Amino acid sequence: MSANAHGPSEALKGLVRRQYFWGIVAIALLLLVNLVKDPGYLAVSIGQSGNLAGNVIDILRAAAPIILIAVGMCLVVSTGGIDLSVGSVMAVAGAVSMEFLNGASDTVGSGLAAVGLVVIVSAALGAVNGVLVSVVGLQPFISTLVIMLAGRGLAKVITGGQNTTATNETFRWIANGYVLGLPVVFLLALLLALLMGLLVRRSALGLMLEAIGMDAKAARLAGVNRRALLFTVYILGGVLAGFAGVFATASVMTVDVSRTGYQLELDAILAVVIGGTSLAGGKFNITGAVVGAILIATLDKTVVFLGVSSSATPAFKAVVIVVLCLLQSERVRRMFRQRRAAGAARPAEREVVAA
Amino acid sequence: MSTLTTHPAAEPTGVRALAKRLSLHLDTLPTAAAVVIFIGMIIYGEAAYGRIVQFNTLSNLLINNAHLIILAVGLTFVILTGGIDLSVGAVIAFSSVAGVMLINAGWNPWLAMALMVLIGTAFGTVSGILIQHFHVQPFIATLAMMFLGRGLASILSTVPERLADESPLRSLGTQIEIYDGPKVDDIVITPGVIIAAIVVAAAFFVLHRTRTGRTVYAIGGSEQSAALMGLPVAATKMWVYIISGTLAGLAAVVYTARLGSAQNITGIGWELDAIAATVIGGTLLTGGAGFVLGSVVGALVLGLMNVLITRDGGIPPEATTIITGGILLVFVLLQRAVLARRRE
Numbered sequence: 001m002s003a004n005a006h007g008p009s010e011a012l013k014g015l016v017r018r019q020y021f022w023g024i025v026a027i028a029l030l031l032l033v034n035l036v037k038d039p040g041y042l043a044v045s046i047g048q049s050g051n052l053a054g055n056v057i058d059i060l061r062a063a064a065p066i067i068l069i070a071v072g073m074c075l076v077v078s079t080g081g082i083d084l085s086v087g088s089v090m091a092v093a094g095a096v097s098m099e100f101l102n103g104a105s106d107t108v109g110s111g112l113a114a115v116g117l118v119v120i121v122s123a124a125l126g127a128v129n130g131v132l133v134s135v136v137g138l139q140p141f142i143s144t145l146v147i148m149l150a151g152r153g154l155a156k157v158i159t160g161g162q163n164t165t166a167t168n169e170t171f172r173w174i175a176n177g178y179v180l181g182l183p184v185v186f187l188l189a190l191l192l193a194l195l196m197g198l199l200v201r202r203s204a205l206g207l208m209l210e211a212i213g214m215d216a217k218a219a220r221l222a223g224v225n226r227r228a229l230l231f232t233v234y235i236l237g238g239v240l241a242g243f244a245g246v247f248a249t250a251s252v253m254t255v256d257v258s259r260t261g262y263q264l265e266l267d268a269i270l271a272v273v274i275g276g277t278s279l280a281g282g283k284f285n286i287t288g289a290v291v292g293a294i295l296i297a298t299l300d301k302t303v304v305f306l307g308v309s310s311s312a313t314p315a316f317k318a319v320v321i322v323v324l325c326l327l328q329s330e331r332v333r334r335m336f337r338q339r340r341a342a343g344a345a346r347p348a349e350r351e352v353v354a355a
Numbered sequence: 356m357s358t359l360t361t362h363p364a365a366e367p368t369g370v371r372a373l374a375k376r377l378s379l380h381l382d383t384l385p386t387a388a389a390v391v392i393f394i395g396m397i398i399y400g401e402a403a404y405g406r407i408v409q410f411n412t413l414s415n416l417l418i419n420n421a422h423l424i425i426l427a428v429g430l431t432f433v434i435l436t437g438g439i440d441l442s443v444g445a446v447i448a449f450s451s452v453a454g455v456m457l458i459n460a461g462w463n464p465w466l467a468m469a470l471m472v473l474i475g476t477a478f479g480t481v482s483g484i485l486i487q488h489f490h491v492q493p494f495i496a497t498l499a500m501m502f503l504g505r506g507l508a509s510i511l512s513t514v515p516e517r518l519a520d521e522s523p524l525r526s527l528g529t530q531i532e533i534y535d536g537p538k539v540d541d542i543v544i545t546p547g548v549i550i551a552a553i554v555v556a557a558a559f560f561v562l563h564r565t566r567t568g569r570t571v572y573a574i575g576g577s578e579q580s581a582a583l584m585g586l587p588v589a590a591t592k593m594w595v596y597i598i599s600g601t602l603a604g605l606a607a608v609v610y611t612a613r614l615g616s617a618q619n620i621t622g623i624g625w626e627l628d629a630i631a632a633t634v635i636g637g638t639l640l641t642g643g644a645g646f647v648l649g650s651v652v653g654a655l656v657l658g659l660m661n662v663l664i665t666r667d668g669g670i671p672p673e674a675t676t677i678i679t680g681g682i683l684l685v686f687v688l689l690q691r692a693v694l695a696r697r698r699e
Contacts, residue, residue, distance in 0.1 A: 156673035315506025
């Protein structure tokens with residue numbers, strides 16, 4: 001029995017430690033399902049002008065905005081907070097860029113100016129969240145909920161309730177262009193995720209964020225500048241969401257003020273949780289978040305490919321979030337641990353009550 | 356413990372009395388502010404646009420916001436314990452779409468209405484279990500319920516589901532004339548308004564006159580102390596989410612009865628409205644202090660704001676959520692200022 005229990009317990013340890021491994025397994029399974037339906041699903045062809053084309057490339061393209069908001073969400077969640085406003089910031093970013101490009105000439109300069117404008121506006125929205133959370137001390141979900149709902153209103157006010165369309169080749173290239181045969185969006189998203197990862201993991205920044213998420217008071221006593229860090233994290237989350245908004249609108253060069261980024265906070269939270277980041281804060285995993293984002297994009301595409309009504313996916317995702325939350329909860333973990341200990345008396349665990 | 360209201364032996368007079376009362380009841384300051392704002396809005400609206408202070412405008416204010424009042428009452432319970440329920444809007448969407456579709460499919464309308472309320476109860480129960488037994492943070496658990504409700508509603512239907520005009524559910528939205536004023540200036544109520552009034556009265560009784568109510572306040576003040584005092588913390592925390600969910604289901608019935616149709620996008624952002632109504636009404640977002648009647652005033656402030664925005668015509672309706680969010684933030688800041696004063 002004990003020799004038998006060794007295997008599963010090791011696997012369980014792996015599951016707890018590197019949760020995103022299961023994300024990769026899930027991606028492989030989904031692709032396998034698609035492969036069964038259509039043996040040529042994974043085929044990647046070289047289209048005109050030497051660009052790669054195929055379902056996998058489509059998945060990578062669709063994953064790009066989710067990767068960005070998931071990375072931003074990952075950092076925010078690690079501090080014990082949450083950013084519900086990412087979807088609306090995407091809509092505002094799209095609205096701002098489309099309104100700007102609608103009146104601007106079709107040049108490289110105006111395309112870059114639109115991106116610059118998006119960065120400023122989304123950083124401002126992130127800064128509002130940051131001030132409310134770090135200086136005012138408001139609960140993160142309330143301040144970001146306000147921006148989530150007011151942000152969508154703001155996007156509608158910016159475009160006058162219209163779905164603004166614009167033309168700009170540079171801007172369009174961001175979403176539809178190719179570098180080295182791969183879509184620019186995916187490369188950009190990966191690059192930004194990598195930069196973020198290096199920034200927080202090659203410096204003490206990530207550790208400080210986790211310290212805040214674990215115990216804000218202890219972190220302050222240890223000399224962590226909680227206020228400045230929280231402020232920065234929410235701005236970063238905002239800017240990343242702004243980029244995601246650019247990605248989402250540039251592919252069609254239209255902003256749909258009520259649908260762009262709608263419920264994408266669900267995707268971001270799901271990606272983060274799949275990646276093994278605890279929603280209670282205190283630890284994060286950017287690689288996991290990227291894997292989670294790709295898994296969600298794969299799931300979305302699979303659902304469409306299999307012809308299942310895509311309206312069912314949000315409910316399914318919500319159920320997955322609930323299940324993952326349960327797996328992360330202390331009570332369920334204790335149940336697992338007790339099983340593993342197999343009768344060995346353990347001292348009473350300190351009850352961790354999520355405040 | 357038993358003397359909930361303290362009567363000072365000798366009432367000081369004049370400004371000093373007022374100052375003393377204010378300092379004694381800092382908790383009531385936000386509620387008082389909400390009442391002042393409500394009256395101010397009425398005076399401003401009457402002066403700027405006219406036809407505000409008359410029976411039919413005020414009746415319509417109640418009729419159009421009955422569902423919001425019910426939601427705000429439910430959220431008052433949750434917020435008083437220091438929790439939050441973000442799922443109410445999505446619960447309304449799922450419950451109303453399901454209810455209308457069942458009635459259209461030939462179900463007994465009264466049975467369908469009961470089911471609509473029970474759907475809310477079910478959502479509240481699941482949230483409560485997640486929060487109480489698995490220690491999931493309230494906003495995460497109810498956020499997941501929000502996505503679930505919205506997703507389930509979208510599975511059922513993505514187009515407006517209309518209710519037949521003669522359906523008994525619509526009878527809850529029939530306007531009953533109580534007082535026949537000149538022209539159309541009548542006092543009118545609907546069964547929905549009566550339901551809202553009953554809910555408010557019941558909630559007032561439970562929160563201010565029962566042990567359960569005192570436990571709700573105690574949990575918000577300090578959960579640990581409440582548990583050490585031997586109060587039934589776990590059961591009460593379950594109950595507040597069940598109450599909030601059930602009232603969301605009831606709000607779905609009232610709203611659908613008035614509108615006569617349901618859609619999966621019904622109620623987007625209503626969680627913010629309900630939270631704003633509760634907070635404007637003086638309930639502390641951190642829990643422990645607040646009033647049900649304050650939440651009613653808060654809901655009416657938001658409703659009146661919508662009326663004024665429509666009358667004004669210059670403000671785009673899309674800006675409503677921005678204004679609601681702004682008001683909510685102002686009141687939260689006010690609360691923090693009051694709390695800081697009290698700590699000194």
